[in-house]
Amino acid sequence: MPLSKTEWLALEKKANELRELTLETTHWAGSGHIGGGMSVLDILTVLYHKYMKLDKNDPDWEDRDRCILSKGHAAIAYAPVLCDFGFNDVEMLKTFNLSGSKMGMHLDSTKIRGVDASTGSLGHGLPIAVGTALAARVLGKDYWTYCILGDGECDEGSNWEAAMAAANFKVTNLISFVDRNRCMIDGRTEDVMKLEPFADKWTAFGFIVKEVDGQNIKELCEAIDFAHENKTDKPVMIICNTKKGAGIDFIEDDYLWHYGAFDDEKYEKAKESLKKYYAGRVARAEKEGE
Amino acid sequence: MAGGLTYTSVDSTTLSTAEIYGKALVELGRAHPEVVALTADLAKSTKIGDFLKEFPDRFFNVGIAEQDLFGIAAGMAKAGLVPFLSTFSIFASMRAADQLHTDLCYQNINAKVIATHSGTSFGQAGSTHHAICDLAVTRSIPNLTVICPADGYETYNAVMKAYETPGPFYIRINRGFDRVLYKDADYGYEVGKAVEVHEGTDITVIACGSCVFQALEAAKFLDENEGIKVRVLDMHTIKPIDKDAILKAVMDTRRIITVEDHNIVGGLGSAVAEVVVESGKACAFKKCGIEDKFAPIGLHEDIMSMLGIDSTGIINAVREVMKKDFEEDDNWDDDM
Numbered sequence: 001m002p003l004s005k006t007e008w009l010a011l012e013k014k015a016n017e018l019r020e021l022t023l024e025t026t027h028w029a030g031s032g033h034i035g036g037g038m039s040v041l042d043i044l045t046v047l048y049h050k051y052m053k054l055d056k057n058d059p060d061w062e063d064r065d066r067c068i069l070s071k072g073h074a075a076i077a078y079a080p081v082l083c084d085f086g087f088n089d090v091e092m093l094k095t096f097n098l099s100g101s102k103m104g105m106h107l108d109s110t111k112i113r114g115v116d117a118s119t120g121s122l123g124h125g126l127p128i129a130v131g132t133a134l135a136a137r138v139l140g141k142d143y144w145t146y147c148i149l150g151d152g153e154c155d156e157g158s159n160w161e162a163a164m165a166a167a168n169f170k171v172t173n174l175i176s177f178v179d180r181n182r183c184m185i186d187g188r189t190e191d192v193m194k195l196e197p198f199a200d201k202w203t204a205f206g207f208i209v210k211e212v213d214g215q216n217i218k219e220l221c222e223a224i225d226f227a228h229e230n231k232t233d234k235p236v237m238i239i240c241n242t243k244k245g246a247g248i249d250f251i252e253d254d255y256l257w258h259y260g261a262f263d264d265e266k267y268e269k270a271k272e273s274l275k276k277y278y279a280g281r282v283a284r285a286e287k288e289g290e
Numbered sequence: 291m292a293g294g295l296t297y298t299s300v301d302s303t304t305l306s307t308a309e310i311y312g313k314a315l316v317e318l319g320r321a322h323p324e325v326v327a328l329t330a331d332l333a334k335s336t337k338i339g340d341f342l343k344e345f346p347d348r349f350f351n352v353g354i355a356e357q358d359l360f361g362i363a364a365g366m367a368k369a370g371l372v373p374f375l376s377t378f379s380i381f382a383s384m385r386a387a388d389q390l391h392t393d394l395c396y397q398n399i400n401a402k403v404i405a406t407h408s409g410t411s412f413g414q415a416g417s418t419h420h421a422i423c424d425l426a427v428t429r430s431i432p433n434l435t436v437i438c439p440a441d442g443y444e445t446y447n448a449v450m451k452a453y454e455t456p457g458p459f460y461i462r463i464n465r466g467f468d469r470v471l472y473k474d475a476d477y478g479y480e481v482g483k484a485v486e487v488h489e490g491t492d493i494t495v496i497a498c499g500s501c502v503f504q505a506l507e508a509a510k511f512l513d514e515n516e517g518i519k520v521r522v523l524d525m526h527t528i529k530p531i532d533k534d535a536i537l538k539a540v541m542d543t544r545r546i547i548t549v550e551d552h553n554i555v556g557g558l559g560s561a562v563a564e565v566v567v568e569s570g571k572a573c574a575f576k577k578c579g580i581e582d583k584f585a586p587i588g589l590h591e592d593i594m595s596m597l598g599i600d601s602t603g604i605i606n607a608v609r610e611v612m613k614k615d616f617e618e619d620d621n622w623d624d625d626m
Contacts, residue, residue, distance in 0.1 A: 062370060109368075109397050117368065121392050127361020128393060134362065135369030138326060138348055145365075158389075161358035169350070 003221045005289030007050070011217045012285050015045040016278040019247050021080035021093070023262070023270050029076070029097040031261035033105065035251060037077035039181040039214065039242035040148060044069075044081045046220050047146055056086040059114040065143050066116045066132050070125020070159075071150030071179060072106040073259075079103055079112070087114035123156025125149060126176065130162050133174035144228075147176045152184030155193050160205065167206025170233040175224065176207075178237065179214060181244040183255035199239055207237040214240025218288065247277040307468045308406050310442035312337035314449040315374055315404075319345050322453070326366060328352065328375040330359045336376035336406045356381045360389030360403075367399040372453065378412070379405035379421030379462050383428055394458040395433045402452045402459045408438070409499060409551030410585045410593040411464035417584040421462070426556025428460045429529040435481060436528040437461045438550075438558070440502035441471040444526055447479035455481060462499070466590065469503040471524070482527045484535040490521030493608055494539035497549040498525050498558050500590075501578075501599050505549055508604035520608060528558055536565040545574040545611050549599050554579040574614040578607050 003011075018041055026032040047067055048054075055061040069078050076096070083090045095101035102111040106120030117128045129147035136143050149159065166174060180198070182189050189195050199209045210226060212219040220240065227236035244258070245251035248270045251260065262270060305313070318325045319341055326348040327341040333351055342349040352358045356377055363373035375382075382405040383390070394401050405424065412419040428436045435457065439445040445463050452459040477485065487502065488509040497505040502524045509520035521543055523535055539546055546566060548559035559577030566573050578599050586596050594600040598607065 066369075068365070117365070118392065118397050121388055123357070124361055124389065124393055127358045127389070128365035128368070130358075131362035131365020131367075131373075132369050133365070134350065135366040135371050138366075138371060139324075139369065141369075158355075158357040158361065161352070161355035162361065165352050165355070165358055165362065168353070 001225070002290065003218050005285065008217055008285045008289045009282065011045060011049060012278070012281050014049050015042055015217065016274070016281070018045055018077070018080055018084060019274050020271070021084060022077045023248070023267070023274060025080055025093045025096050026076055027262050027267045028094050031259065032076035032097065033073040033259050034076060034248070034262070035183065035244040035254070035257040035260070036071060036150060036179065036181065037074045038246045038248060039244050040071065040074045040179045041077045041246070042215050042217055042220060043148055043177050043179065043240055044077060046217055046224065048081055048085055050221065051224055052146070053143065059087045063141055063143055066129070066145045068117045068119070068125045068129040068132065068145065068147045070119055070122070070129075070147055071153060072119030072125075075105055075107045079107060082112065082114040085114065088112060122150070122153035123158035126159050126162035126166070129174055129176070130166050130169070130171055133171045134169060136173055143173070145174045147174060149176065149178045151178050151180045151182065151189050151195060151198070154178065154195055154198075163202065163205040163207065166235045171235050172230060172233060174235050175227040176235065176237045178239050179242050180239050181242045183244040183253070183258065185255070185258050187255055202237045202239070206234055208232065208234045209237050209239060211239045211241065214242035215246050217285070247274050249273045305442060306337070306466050307439070307442045307445050307463045308337040308465070311404055311445055311449055311463060312340050314446050316340045316344055318449070318453050319348065322372065324370060325372050325374065325453070326350065328359055328363050328373055330354055330356050330377045330381070332377050335378070336404065338376055356386040357389050360386040361393055363401045364389070364393035364397065364399055367401040368397070373401045374404055375401065376404045376406060378419060379408035379424045380419055382460070383421060383424035387427055390428070391431050395431045398433045398457055400456050400458070403461065404449070405460060405462045407465040408462035409464065410580070410597070411466060411500070411551070411590045413588050413590045413593045416587045420585050422553045422580050422585060423556065424462060425528055425550070425552045425558060426560070429556070429561060433458060434529065435459045437481065437526055438498040438528055439463060439526050440499060440524050441468045443470070443472040443475040444479065444524070446475050448526065451479065451481050464500055464590070468500050471503050471506065482530045482532055484532040485524040485526070486521060487524050488520060488522035490519040491543060492519045493545035493547065493611060494521040494523060494543045495547045495549060495604060495608070496523045496525045496536070496539065496558070496562050498528065499551055500594070501549040501551055504594065504599065504601045505604050507601035508608065511601065511605060512608055518608060518612060525558060525562070528561055531561045531565060533565050536562055537569055540566055540569055540571050540573045544572070545614070547576045547578060547604070547607050547611055549604055550579040551594065551599060552579050553582055555582050574611050576607055576611050578603060
């Protein structure tokens with residue numbers, strides 16, 4: 001079922017609200033992983049607001065779809081998504097990163113409702129997601145497991161252990177994403193540790209690979225629809241080409257904004273930038289939507 | 291016998307400890323459909339092949355990939371399964387330490403690590419395969435229950451208790467045949483409660499794993515030949531440690547020796563020492579184990595002898611500690 005223009009625009013509106021809430025959370029917290037938070041937000045938006053089967057009143061519902069955010073440092077965006085969704089009080093975001101808060105820069109699955117795995121140490125999410133997906137098979141359940149990796153974390157060997165397992169066990173109820181923003185803490189991914197030919201690597205490990213613009217909701221939805229309809233015995237990896245800090249023009253695509261602080265002036269500038277960015281996104285949806 | 295145990299002493303002498311674990315796992319698998327077994331190319335070595343034969347759809351061999359082993363188990367447990375994952379202790383505690391720490395323990399999930407070939411029990415394989423740091427690593431991770439059973443029966447009991455008790459467990463067992471300590475599994479095993487396997491009032495030997503049998507042999511010899519009354523505690527649970535049993539030993543015997551097939555840094559000896567020192571009571575104390583060096587290569591029993599953690603080594607340690615003077619400034623009437 002192709003994404004209608006109405007639905008596209010609704011998802012753009014939600015994505016914009018979540019970008020604004022992420023920015024606000026960064027401001028409240030004083031600092032945060034804003035770059036990677038902004039790059040992954042569209043993926044989170046389409047999962048939580050179009051695809052995932054969830055019960056707002058019961059985050060632990062056993063038949064729910066799972067989302068394992070392997071790039072756990074994107075909690076600065078993930079926490080707003082989970083609060084806005086209704087799993088946690090939005091007021092909690094005002095305590096993000098503060099002493100004594102339940103909500104730190106990597107979310108704790110035992111403290112924050114709706115978090116399917118405590119991540120932060122990189123290279124952990126895909127193995128966990130493979131386990132969650134295999135469990136559905138053992139338990140006879142039909143939930144989907146989604147896993148979102150950062151590109152920099154693909155340096156970790158454990159991802160490739162899990163990639164082999166996903167292909168070996170034919171884990172087709174798992175849909176994986178890489179937030180390919182091409183930045184990591186010390187520089188650009190291709191300068192620090194080359195990932196390319198990145199898609200070929202996943203293909204060689206036994207995945208069907210789709211490459212999309214990770215800041216294009218329509219493309220994201222088409223790739224997820226493709227993965228849902230996959231009838232082969234290979235798992236699907238969606239490489240999402242994104243921009244670190246997407247929507248905030250003065251930090252966009254700059255690896256130095258892996259983690260940063262916004263004073264009041266920068267915060268106001270970022271808000272203005274997000275408005276313009278949203279307008280552009282809406283215009284694209286209006287033009288390209290059907 | 292406890293818990294529907296079907297083994298006899300014949301089984302315990304004809305089956306290695308790991309084989310008994312393999313049988314116990316099959317029993318659990320039959321009773322509980324949510325039990326799954328995982329390994330990293332060590333199904334044969336860790337003796338979980340019986341589970342594979344009976345429950346092929348609940349058995350996962352992830353290849354030689356321990357980090358993946360732990361991550362997959364964590365994901366399965368998160369979804370409601372009860373994974374038992376088995377690999378060698380050295381890899382379970384160190385190759386996958388980050389996953390043990392974060393995926394299993396931080397999330398406090400219900401997964402059970404059965405770590406085989408512990409201590410120096412894979413003797414001839416050398417230090418790449420000796421696990422002499424695993425107790426130090428695992429007992430410092432919050433939420434994790436750490437158990438080192440003394441023989442096959444105790445392994446059976448520990449595995450069953452691990453299933454019954456929510457949360458992550460690390461159970462370290464040996465590679466081969468352990469000397470049989472208990473006559474059956476029905477001796478009131480409780481997690482966190484030491485078992486007094488020999489009464490004594492002169493000195494207490496606190497041991498774990500295969501060293502408990504050696505301590506018992508030493509105690510019998512010393513009683514018969516030298517009139518030294520040695521209390522022997524099977525301290526199977528390294529964490530949470532049985533503080534009451536240690537404090538009682540301090541007050542009753544004032545002399546304690548710990549014996550473990552592990553580095554003397556960070557393992558059972560350190561755990562006991564922490565309790566003794568915090569008690570504020572004078573107590574002669576000696577740790578027997580691997581003296582912060584890599585262990586020699588050889589048969590397990592030979593290595594234990596070389597390390598002084600066999601019965602002869604323990605007898606010598608008892609004689610040494612019995613000569614120690616420690617009580618002159620202490621008030622024997624203090625309350626515990």
